[in-house]
Amino acid sequence: MTPKQIERIKGKISKIKRTLAAEKRKYGAYDDSRGMRYLPLRYFIQLQDYKGGLTYLRWFRKNFPDDMGFPDFLFEWTIILFKSGKTKEAATKAFETFCGNTYLFDKFLGRPIIQLEKWEGSNLETPEFAEHLEYSSVDPKLADFAQWLIDLEDEREFKSHCQKYIAIEEQLKTEQDSAIRRDLSIQSRKLQSTFMKGSR
Secondary structure, eight states, rough: OOOHHHHHHHHHHHHHHHHHHHHHHHHHSSSOTTTTGHHHHHHHHHOOOOHHHHHHHHHHHHHOOTTTOOOOHHHHHHHHHHHTOOOOHHHHHHHHHHHOTTTTHHHHHHOOOOOOOOOEEEEEEGGGHHHOOOOOTSSGGHHHHHHHHHHHSSHHHHEEEEEEEHHHHHHHHHOOHHHHHHHHHHHHHHHHHHHEEEEE
């Protein structure tokens, strides 16, 4: 990457920050219906500025505490955490990413994407969404992350949580009873929260 390209990317980050800051000054809160807040992570990854990415994520959590983010944003979040040496937090975010779209890791690792017979409540959870992931394990800059992810997938607890999540979503696909569906949804959220609270 040339110095000019680096400056161009830094300029994009600064412009987004200025736009969001101006929005808050004007309205007293962030609306950001355009989703600009999701864009900087990809730029920090391009720059390999993982410290800057962490700083941005702290700002994001503070200002958008209830925003779960899109699956590809969660994937980028996982990369930032891993590259910053925060592997436990990265594993937690990886599972959150998996629950957001179970096909993203297959796409990243170059594996065939096979449609699962499970409940997918929005287009964010589909194979079609995963096909647009911009990252690949063949990128030399992500080789260490790719190997870590492969190893993580083989860890007993991570694998078990993934299998349980898919089993719940498969049952949701065909279950018609509203009470049972509600219970399954609760189980799904609980599964995510127990892993995310440090079950490792």
